[in-house]
Amino acid sequence: MRTLLKMLLLGCFSLPVWANEAALEKANVETDAKSIERGAEAMMGFCHSCHSMKYVHYRDLVTFGMDKQKVETWRGDQPLDAAILAQMAENDAMASFGKVPPDLSLMVKARDGGANYLYSYLLGYYLMPDGATGNHFYPATKMPDVLNSSGLTEGAARTEVQGQARDIVSFLAWVSDPHEAERLRLGYYVIGYLLVLTTLLYLLKNQIWSRLK
Amino acid sequence: MPSRIVQWIDQRFPLTSFVKHDLTGYPTPRNLSYWWNFGFLAGFVLVLQVATGIFLAMHYKADIALSFDSIQHIMRDVNYGWLLRYMHATGASAFFFVIFVHMARTLYYGSYRAPRELMWWTGQGLLLLLMATAFMGYLLPWGQMSFWGATVITNLFRATPFFGDQVVIWLRGDYTVGDATLTRFFSLHYLFPFLIIGAVLVHLVALHTVKSSNPSGINLADKDNIPFHPYFTIKDLYGLGLFLIVYSVFVFFMPDSLIEPANNIPANPMQTPNHIVPEWYFLPFYAILRSVPNMVGGVLAMGLSVMIFAFMPFLDRSRIPGGAHYRPIFKIQFYLFLLDMLILGYVGYVPPTPQTIVIGQIATLCYFGSFFLVPFISKAEERWLIKRGLPPEVTTLIEQEAHDKEARRQKHLRRQGEIA
Numbered sequence: 001m002r003t004l005l006k007m008l009l010l011g012c013f014s015l016p017v018w019a020n021e022a023a024l025e026k027a028n029v030e031t032d033a034k035s036i037e038r039g040a041e042a043m044m045g046f047c048h049s050c051h052s053m054k055y056v057h058y059r060d061l062v063t064f065g066m067d068k069q070k071v072e073t074w075r076g077d078q079p080l081d082a083a084i085l086a087q088m089a090e091n092d093a094m095a096s097f098g099k100v101p102p103d104l105s106l107m108v109k110a111r112d113g114g115a116n117y118l119y120s121y122l123l124g125y126y127l128m129p130d131g132a133t134g135n136h137f138y139p140a141t142k143m144p145d146v147l148n149s150s151g152l153t154e155g156a157a158r159t160e161v162q163g164q165a166r167d168i169v170s171f172l173a174w175v176s177d178p179h180e181a182e183r184l185r186l187g188y189y190v191i192g193y194l195l196v197l198t199t200l201l202y203l204l205k206n207q208i209w210s211r212l213k
Numbered sequence: 214m215p216s217r218i219v220q221w222i223d224q225r226f227p228l229t230s231f232v233k234h235d236l237t238g239y240p241t242p243r244n245l246s247y248w249w250n251f252g253f254l255a256g257f258v259l260v261l262q263v264a265t266g267i268f269l270a271m272h273y274k275a276d277i278a279l280s281f282d283s284i285q286h287i288m289r290d291v292n293y294g295w296l297l298r299y300m301h302a303t304g305a306s307a308f309f310f311v312i313f314v315h316m317a318r319t320l321y322y323g324s325y326r327a328p329r330e331l332m333w334w335t336g337q338g339l340l341l342l343l344m345a346t347a348f349m350g351y352l353l354p355w356g357q358m359s360f361w362g363a364t365v366i367t368n369l370f371r372a373t374p375f376f377g378d379q380v381v382i383w384l385r386g387d388y389t390v391g392d393a394t395l396t397r398f399f400s401l402h403y404l405f406p407f408l409i410i411g412a413v414l415v416h417l418v419a420l421h422t423v424k425s426s427n428p429s430g431i432n433l434a435d436k437d438n439i440p441f442h443p444y445f446t447i448k449d450l451y452g453l454g455l456f457l458i459v460y461s462v463f464v465f466f467m468p469d470s471l472i473e474p475a476n477n478i479p480a481n482p483m484q485t486p487n488h489i490v491p492e493w494y495f496l497p498f499y500a501i502l503r504s505v506p507n508m509v510g511g512v513l514a515m516g517l518s519v520m521i522f523a524f525m526p527f528l529d530r531s532r533i534p535g536g537a538h539y540r541p542i543f544k545i546q547f548y549l550f551l552l553d554m555l556i557l558g559y560v561g562y563v564p565p566t567p568q569t570i571v572i573g574q575i576a577t578l579c580y581f582g583s584f585f586l587v588p589f590i591s592k593a594e595e596r597w598l599i600k601r602g603l604p605p606e607v608t609t610l611i612e613q614e615a616h617d618k619e620a621r622r623q624k625h626l627r628r629q630g631e632i633a
Contacts, residue, residue, distance in 0.1 A: 055285045105285070109469060110477035176477075177469075179288075179295045186296075187465025194461060198454030205447045212243065212439065 024137070027119035030170040031181060037066045039171025042164050044074045046146045047104065050093060052086040055105035056175050064174075097142040108169070108176040115169045122165040125150035235421055240438035241445050242427035248322075249425065250452035251315040256413065257453060258308045263406050265301040273353065275399035277392045280355040281479040299468040305347050306471050307460050309494035312343060316522070321547050323529065323536025324426035327614075330526040332423065335416045337523045339409060344495070344519070346405040349398040351492060352390075356476030361489045363390045363398070369502075372512040389482060430535020431610050488564045497554050500561030501580065504573040514577065521584050528584060531591035532611045533598060539607055542594040546583060553579045 030036070040061060058075040062068055075082065086093070090100050111117045117137065124136040125145035133145045145151075147161050174180070222228045272291050274283040287294035316336070319325055325333035352363045367384050371377040386393030427433060439445075463471070471493070475486045491499050501518045505511035537544035553576050560573035603611075 055282075055289060106477040109472075110474055112474050114474070183295065183299075183465055183468075187461065190461050190465060191458060194454060194458045198451065198458060201447065201451040201454050205451045208443050208447050212444070 024113050024116040024120045025123065027115040027166060027169050029115045029173045030166065031174075033065055035167055035170045036064070036174045037070075037171075039167035039169070039174075040066060040074075041070065042168045043104075043171050046164075046168070048074070048084070049087045050097075050101040050143075051104045052101075053084040053105045053175055054103050056084050056178075057081055058084060060178070064178075099142060101143070104172055104175065106176050108173045115173050118172060119165050119169045122147055122168065123149045123162060127151075237440060237442040239421065239441040240424065240435075241441045242425055242433050243437055243439045243444070244427050244429060244433070245425060245445070245448075246428050247448075247452060248314070248318040248428075250449055251311050251318060253449040254311045254452065254456050255308065255315055257456075258304055258311055259406070259409060259413065262301060262304045262308060263410075265297050265304065266403070266406065268297050269301055270403060273399075275353070275396045277355060277395055277480070280353060280395060284354050296464070299464050302472060303460065303463045303468060305350065306463075306492070306494065307456075308343065309347070311456075312340060313494070316340070317547075317551070320522075320525065320550075321537045321544075322426060322428055323430060323534065323540075323543075325525045326529065326534065326536075327526070328423045329419075329426060331419045332416060333526060334523055335412060335419060337520070339412050339416060340522075341519070342405055342409050342412060346402060346409065347492070347494070349402040349405070352395060352398045353402065354476060355395065355480045356473075357478045357480055357484075357486050358473045358476040358489070360390055360480030360482065361486055362491055363394065365489055366491075367394075369508075369512045369515075372509040428535070428538060429606075430538055431606050432613075490562060493558070493562075496559075496561035497557035497580075498561075500557040500573050501577045503561070503565060504570070504577040514581075518577075518580060521581070524584070525587070528587040529591050530588050531595040532614065533595055533603065533607060534610050534614075535607070539603070540591075540594055540598065542590060542597075546587070546590065549579075550583050553583065 057080075058071055058078065059080045061071045061074075062080070071080075078085075086101065088096075093100050107118060108115050113120075121135065121137040121141075124138075125133045125147075126136065127150045128134045133150045135141045135143075147164055149158075149161050149165070152158050152161050177183075219229060223230075269287065272283060272287045272294060274280055284298070287298050289295075291297075319333065319336070348363075348366060352359045367381055367390065370380045370384055373380045382388060384394075385391070386397055473490065490496070498515050498518050502511045502515040505514045531540065531543070533539050537547050556572065556576045557580065560569050560576060563569055565573075
């Protein structure tokens with residue numbers, strides 16, 4: 001039995017080192033309405049031409065409390081109840097990139113690393129010797145360096161790009177899980193209620209069981 | 214007036230005597246620890262899953278073109294749909310957690326021993342039904358992991374001798390996992406919980422015949438039994454409160470921690486995910502499947518790894534009651550087995566590398582070895598413990614059991630004689 005234990009322990013210690021990928025940068029997602037609205041604006045400017053967010057409707061942005069005028073501009077001739085679809089037709093995207101750019105509605109949930117991954121990816125572009133851009137986090141990407149993160153590597157310009165990336169990711173986090181704020185708020189009440197209830201049940205249990213002694 | 218109604222019912226249906234015999238007055242050992250709460254919790258989670266599931270089914274569409282969208286409809290547009298879905302998804306994990314603890318308790322305290330073998334075997338049947346239900350439910354969101362998980366697992370039935378290919382097509386209703394598979398999995402996912410409820414009733418009838426085991430493993434005198442109500446109703450409710458706190462932390466604060474990111478990508482039969490992993494509760498068994506290089510062997514090993522628990526009443530040959538309580542070696546075996554399960558779970562989770570494959574194979578051997586060694590170790594341990602001296606109540610119980618067994622044998626022989 002002891003040898004068995006030793007073998008198992010040795011097995012544990014010889015576990016392989018975790019696959020070593022480029023470490024993700026922390027996105028520090030913002031959850032306030034201002035950041036999310038800025039993110040929506042950046043998203044509409046940088047991403048919307050190619051990417052859709054089919055589970056989100058323009059009306060959802062108004063309901064969230066974004067500036068109605070801005071939403072009007074973004075939707076153009078689309079009805080307010082329309083889903084946010086890419087401006088570029090799928091066939092054209094296929095012709096330009098060889099693939100249809102993925103829908104962004106669930107992007108924060110659909111990747112390992114979530115928001116941190118997206119943030120790192122948006123900022124992860126670099127210039128290759130031949131002048132094209134590559135990406136540290138997703139080398140096979142077909143997406144151009146929309147934020148120009150490969151060109152702006154230092155100083156205030158870099159900070160601005162990071163801010164934009166953070167806003168976009170914050171917006172996409174909201175898009176992936178629009179009820180998150182409500183869920184967390186409700187969660188504190190539920191847990192609070194359960195703590196009180198369980199304490200009372202514990203006291204009642206002690207009281208009832210004390211009859212036995 | 215109410216008493217007259219009850220009286221009217223009692224003349225036609227044993228209401229009062231049932232409530233007294235099986236609910237309020239049901240005799241329960243007073244020394245049950247909190248490990249005995251998990252059967253009740255499993256029943257509670259079952260009700261929770263059925264309740265949330267029925268409401269989810271009102272908004273869900275079982276159609277490969279619509280199901281992924283319908284989940285997003287539930288998550289975004291249905292009033293508190295996100296809560297229903299997170300409760301149901303987290304509930305599945307909670308169900309397995311509670312059942313695993315319940316099983317571990319049974320193993321630790323030797324509760325599977327005579328006369329409770331049928332409880333253990335109906336429980337084993339319940340575990341299989343639960344696994345089938347969870348597996349089919351996981352296909353319904355029609356994400357990448359849903360699709361590829363179902364593809365990998367249904368594919369295992371190719372190991373069936375002679376007509377493996379036909380069995381796989383029969384299960385899927387198509388050559389690949391598709392719309393026919395989704396609709397039948399939805400139908401069966403709705404049916405199976407009701408089979409589970411039926412099996413739970415059998416489990417409970419058996420329980421109320423043999424009564425609960427208890428941590429000492431010794432049959433208690435009547436004075437040590439107390440009525441179920443109010444003592445265990447309140448203890449179960451307090452346990453439920455603790456459970457609900459943990460459950461709510463997952464539902465409200467980390468609901469996505471138990472959902473693979475890849476399942477937020479719609480199923481795509483043209484693109485295999487880099488790494489297909491089952492839900493956490495299947496990981497140890499999945500690791501065993503992958504540890505055997507041959508497919509048929511792997512499937513057999515995986516099937517046996519789940520079913521082997523049923524053999525415990527035969528494998529454990531020790532006459533000493535109380536499971537690990539009076540049996541130090543059995544206790545070590547129990548903890549080593551848990552450790553082995555964790556290692557297998559880890560091996561099932563990570564992408565296979567040469568090291569993890571070897572670790573998985575050693576852990577698989579340990580898994581089966583720990584069962585196959587039980588008859589020998591339990592007998593040797595019994596001899597050693599008797600030589601060392603047992604507490605008098607344990608000796609009494611062993612003698613009592615031997616006496617009962619002999620009496621049964623004599624009775625049987627007499628009956629045989631009468632017939633002849």
